[in-house]
Amino acid sequence: MDESPRYRPLYQQVYDVLVKQIAAGEWGPGESLPSEQALAGRLNVSQGTVRKALDALAADNLIDRRQGKGTYVAEHTQERALFRFFRMARPGGGRALPTSTGETLKRRAARPADAAKLALEPGAEVYELNRVRLIDGEPAVLEKIVLPAALFAGFERFERHDTLPNALYALYQREYGLNIVSAQEELRADTARKDDCRRLKLAPGASLLHIDRVAISLEGTRVEWRASRCDTSRFVYAVTLS
Amino acid sequence: MDESPRYRPLYQQVYDVLVKQIAAGEWGPGESLPSEQALAGRLNVSQGTVRKALDALAADNLIDRRQGKGTYVAEHTQERALFRFFRMARPGGGRALPTSTGETLKRRAARPADAAKLALEPGAEVYELNRVRLIDGEPAVLEKIVLPAALFAGFERFERHDTLPNALYALYQREYGLNIVSAQEELRADTARKDDCRRLKLAPGASLLHIDRVAISLEGTRVEWRASRCDTSRFVYAVTLS
DNA sequence: GAGTGGTCTAGACCACGCA
């Protein structure tokens, strides 16, 4: 390991190197990294230092470590990604599993709100995906998903043949090499508009939960803005603070 | 260290021992623990094992470690506790600082809803504290706080002389030895009732954000149920998922 | 300078998955 001008612990340098290699696709989602010994040899540090870097990567959900097997690049699978970022649950605890329907996709110029949320340049284009998410077969959430066209070239091809999966982040990862590692959410209460009432089967004037989410990739890029409007009469937004 | 019947790593056993000692008040909030060397000697394990346990305690926010100084029992200070559990913020990022006013306190029998949230026995009593929280001097949140009377003996004495601090968790810790380490929150949208409108200065029929929080102590006890009704026209509930 | 936590190393052994 070369030392950088200002001091940075060795294990953090190893962490950075591995993040870059994962981001560059050196090992694809679900693939295994070299063993601790092999990495230590390649990077010319001790196994203990590599271990500390790998432990940090595992804590940040970038890799999976399995005793006796090896270390794997974390994958956004159906169950995993859904439970990680989809926070709607039954009151009292039980998790709720959503399905999706009624997708519509269009490409358009970015509006000021899009540019602000996604840090876009003037004149940028975006894809806008709208869909309804069902829980127990009943409409529960309206989602508007905005993606920078520059990052999602040719996204139209996923509209046909119902190829849009329920968990989009697996698709971002697999098709575009964009690993979503965190999301900033802002929640507020809002009053249902006519369109909300029609699509969610709400009474006029009902209250609903509006969530703005900006999803951040491994490299720190704002990859997605998702506005969700949720009927919270049957399900709640559940989160644990610690 | 004695080994337990079923296998548990040494450093986790050390973790458990230290949690118990902190919970028992062996070292009070803000006080320093013995040095790593001293703990290693006392528990008859290596310094590295103690270090791993202390790192885990620090990750769980139970202790603070300061290089060159020592290891301290984490304290619920004003700024810290407020930012940790109070999630209201200005849209786009800036944090919001609340103040409190209009406290009223009463002692009463627990109702079914209280018993369910706090896992109380039939016939238990609770304290109910109501207050308004202001942001920038304007009412923004109505809070109803329910505490098991069994855990908070003589809580009435804090009602007089405006002795109720803005950050209650510091008081729970200092006066009752109850360390709040996590909180489970459930959010939903609701329509403002007459009383909400009056106290929050809302228009009739406005939507507001209802938050049910159950706070959990170091020992795993449900210590507090807090129902907050928030005006989200100026501020939002902000959370980062990762 | 003394004492603390933070980093880094080297090596032994354990628990697990698989062939």
Add this chain to the structure above:
DNA sequence: GCGTGGTCTAGACCACTCT
């Protein structure tokens, strides 16, 4: 039985804080 990650140890040295 081999290779993997997980635990535990011992010791050297570094960075920080206070006296």
